[in-house]
Amino acid sequence: MIQVKEALAIVAENSSNMPVERIPVHKALGYILAETIYSPIAMPPFRQSAMDGYAIIHSGKHQYDIIGSSQAGDHSSLKLKENEAVRIFTGAFVPHNADTVVMQEHVMANENSILITIMPEQFANVRNKGEQIGKEDVVFDANTLITPAAIGFLACLGITEIPVYKKPKVAILVTGNELVKPGKILPKGKIYESNSVMLQAALQTIGIKKTKVYKVKDSLKATKKALNSILLKYDIVLISGGISVGDYDFVKEALLENEVKELFYKINQKPGKPMFFGSKNETLVFALPGNPASSLTNFYIYVYPAIKNKMGFSETHLQKLTRKLSEDITNTSGKTLFLKALYDETHVTVLDGQSSAMLNTFAIANSLLIVPNDTETLKKGDLVTLLPID
């Protein structure tokens, strides 16, 4: 049995980056850029008006003849004389020798001429070519997270494809003779299988949309066979159930017979103690506890950072927040506790119903409060660390 800290270190060490692939920019939300990107064009690509108004050569004169117009999308080789102006709109091309745009709110105009009422400074309201980014300049460094704004910026530079770290392919293998599919009648002694849909949803929250679920009966042969093909096809395998200490828990045996290298088994924590972590080639295997709340806890603590690591994130763990504790907590277990809790801007409150079988508490919690294994008492008002899961 190892401590949480050691387990986290082992997971991190074994979660190497996924291979790089080029994907369309419009599908890249939430991916991490694998290489530095350079701009194929200057932005703006030409001198642009920042306002609706009139382009002029700044000279201090107040009166100008209107000799043409420049709408967004236009391009002309118009040349102005000193007393001439061009009607211009936001984003439009500024004629070559014009240097200033007067806002339309600062002129009096008729069809043919304008009179400037508030004189702008020279160069006002003109966006220079390349003001935002020059051709061949760095758009984003490698390891940048692709956000909506990043997608917009890449697209405005005409970039259509980018190299990113692939998302890992994840399989969920569910074991347990006691499990019945929701929607069917529940025979005596059986329970509904819920971990697969729960884990699929948890994976969705970090951008892993398609997860294949495999179900096997509690037998060494069936589990061994299923694992054999799954291990070849997936980057991450989550196994739900069959990993605690009972006689009928043969999942570990099936893993070892499939040459999955054991990296650790059992962690000094509550809930979530009976977990196996191993690897075969680049594929990571998490055999999670069958109890739903334990399973989801260990997903957030161990699987989440492994996936973030594989996807190239530099911050791989759930964010850590510090809050004041609303009540005393005692921990005589000698284990690290992950308690379902509710936090707000200042405080955190531990919820009732911490049993590892209970998911209803998890459903209303917005965080996991960490009580370290060597902390026996925490007092109301103490600053504690929590992991937000909302």
Added chain:
Amino acid sequence: MIQVKEALAIVAENSSNMPVERIPVHKALGYILAETIYSPIAMPPFRQSAMDGYAIIHSGKHQYDIIGSSQAGDHSSLKLKENEAVRIFTGAFVPHNADTVVMQEHVMANENSILITIMPEQFANVRNKGEQIGKEDVVFDANTLITPAAIGFLACLGITEIPVYKKPKVAILVTGNELVKPGKILPKGKIYESNSVMLQAALQTIGIKKTKVYKVKDSLKATKKALNSILLKYDIVLISGGISVGDYDFVKEALLENEVKELFYKINQKPGKPMFFGSKNETLVFALPGNPASSLTNFYIYVYPAIKNKMGFSETHLQKLTRKLSEDITNTSGKTLFLKALYDETHVTVLDGQSSAMLNTFAIANSLLIVPNDTETLKKGDLVTLLPID
């Protein structure tokens, strides 16, 4: 021109809940429950062992004969005598007259009998029927957000479908003769169209996965015709561009001719002033500024809460955080400012490059810092409000 606060109130008033639909539980992540849900079964559905061990009738005796076993999924009508034990596993059915489970770590066992080395209390390690929830008890109240844990809990009760507020169907209408599709060669005077992919990505972050994009040329006729069919088919219409004060901005006219009721036009803010908000029947129309950073700002400030409202969320706005300002800020504009900023646990720093055309700042920002229109100066160390967008 109205203030930000008034604009927000008008958006909220006009964003009524979407109709209710029943959807499969495994597809319900991120939806809001439209009705209270009651449990069809008790959970656990029978008395379950919480441990791997031995079920007994608690009597203080230390020695027991093993008369059978109960694995997860089994059900038997075994009755124990006082000196008899049943081998039992976590989650398995506890024989009718047994009242206690001894952990296997607390016995010495051979094939036929056990000797208890650490005596448990009566009723230890037995989960009672309905301990987590009783049949017909409330599972979740209406308006609960469906999280991974909620999906797990619903599934473990055998529930397969739930009533939720539909997600709104969103269309994006892009106007602008100056716009060229990324990937094509950029003619002089033109720019790449980027707002549609940016807005699609922003919509994805709040669970609106499929958004249809329509493109029209800058003409009243084309825009009017496009709007006519779009308004019938969608719950929310985002229009990008064509809404500022220039002569060529005919979007507003096309909207009014399509009987879209104007609810406001122009907001006293920077960036993002030129925005139109209106409605036709239950469809909301946001004509967003064409400048990318303005467009994305107004998405977060106005479109985001409208969608959350429609989906039934009770907290509809971006979370508000309070942080200490890292430097002085002056606001002589008389407008509410939304500044791209970086915050950490304690402080917030305004980024360089706040121009409404610049998306690169947005791409590295993790928040929008709010400077109210009537605040002229903010000093280093002042507590300020920000909206996290990470």
